[in-house]
Amino acid sequence: MPVLIVYGTKTGTSEKCAKYIADRLNEPVTLVNARDGIKIDLSPYNTVIIGGSVRMGHITAAVSKFVEEEEGELLTKRVALFLCCGFSDKENIDRQMEINYTPALKSHAIAYKCFGGELHADGSNKIDKFVAKMAFRADGDLDLTPEINYEAIDELINAVREDILTTA
């Protein structure tokens, strides 16, 4: 059963998560970076996994554009959603999920998860580091050393696998 993963990334974390899913799903997977701007034909896919990183509360613009344009068709498919983000508290994760995915898509999705994130604070991009600190300080937990939550990724993979097996 071919699976499509559409992701948006700025510094590679969401791509890493998308590839982790692709490697473990045991299904043929097509990976598309939404920022490449290629028009995606959804017709060959029953399953679409969508995700990207959050900056200043908002997911990568190319991912929200894809979701906006394709929501009608996505609602006819098996969908799972993820976010990569620095906030680790439930309130902010829920809020960011709300901002970035419509209620219709969220309630249709078989899983929606936050995969945590990474902050590439190696000094190579001081402005990013500063803006990120501001974003984190604005609301909730300050976590300047976020990590990828592989348990959350595995949960999403298992939910997709189970749904493929039970509804195939």
Ligand SMILES: Cc1cc2nc3c(=O)[nH]c(=O)nc-3n(C[C@H](O)[C@H](O)[C@H](O)COP(=O)(O)O)c2cc1C
């Ligand atoms: C400039 C900047 C702004 C950010 N803003 C947010 C934010 O508003 N909320 C959040 O949860 N994480 C925020 N983050 C953390 C990113 O979501 C996290 O670093 C993520 O792993 C980046 O993923 P990517 O490499 O796929 O782009 C921010 C990071 C940067 C560098």
